[in-house]
Amino acid sequence: MAASAVAAPTRNEVLWLYRSLLRVARQFCDYNIREYTKRRTIDAFRHNQKLTDSSKVAAAFADGKAQLEVAKRQCIVYSLYAPKVKSVMDVKRSA
Amino acid sequence: MALRAAVLRHIRVPVGTLTATGPKPLQWSLCSSLRFFSSHDDHLTKEEVIERVLSIVKSFPKVDPAQVTPDVHFQKDLGLDSLDNVEIVMALEEEFKLEIPDKEADKIDSCHLAIEYIYNHPLAG
Numbered sequence: 001m002a003a004s005a006v007a008a009p010t011r012n013e014v015l016w017l018y019r020s021l022l023r024v025a026r027q028f029c030d031y032n033i034r035e036y037t038k039r040r041t042i043d044a045f046r047h048n049q050k051l052t053d054s055s056k057v058a059a060a061f062a063d064g065k066a067q068l069e070v071a072k073r074q075c076i077v078y079s080l081y082a083p084k085v086k087s088v089m090d091v092k093r094s095a
Numbered sequence: 096m097a098l099r100a101a102v103l104r105h106i107r108v109p110v111g112t113l114t115a116t117g118p119k120p121l122q123w124s125l126c127s128s129l130r131f132f133s134s135h136d137d138h139l140t141k142e143e144v145i146e147r148v149l150s151i152v153k154s155f156p157k158v159d160p161a162q163v164t165p166d167v168h169f170q171k172d173l174g175l176d177s178l179d180n181v182e183i184v185m186a187l188e189e190e191f192k193l194e195i196p197d198k199e200a201d202k203i204d205s206c207h208l209a210i211e212y213i214y215n216h217p218l219a220g
Contacts, residue, residue, distance in 0.1 A: 012201070015177060015178075015181055016197060019197060022181070022182070026185075026189070042178075042182070045178055046178070
């Protein structure tokens, strides 16, 4: 019953999650966290790309959604304590 | 004692000049942001859009730069999948400082469509 209650997400839902995570990743003020979140998102989706079992897909999707909430929350928290000095990587990019 | 005072006075000079030059970076950043806003006035030319879109697609790690043309299809011609497609559209958003809604972003699956969308977008910069 529990398995049938959690249906596997559609293709569009998965792509929405992927895009949302990448969007949140861009908003972090710290270069390292920004890059880590992006890298972690891409790696995790590649890792779970070949999943076929619908319950496993649903579990991975639910996990991703939870991570999206964490990322959104942390993005706000980190913005309140933003470093005063930019990372040297950011300075290079804007120059 | 007189020597000490002289030295101290001498040392204070660089501190004074430091505070005087302090606000300079702020003025620079103001100037650059103003220039950024004013760049919206002149719209991008089609050639510029094509060139920048192609350079973004070419710089994508999985893409063979030699295969990229303005009419290339991301998944059929370049062997990318839907995840790569999302990544390319996100990279284009960053390059042109746009926010493409999900519905539109799903439709962009080729260089041609990306160029059309960005060229017709009023805020593309």
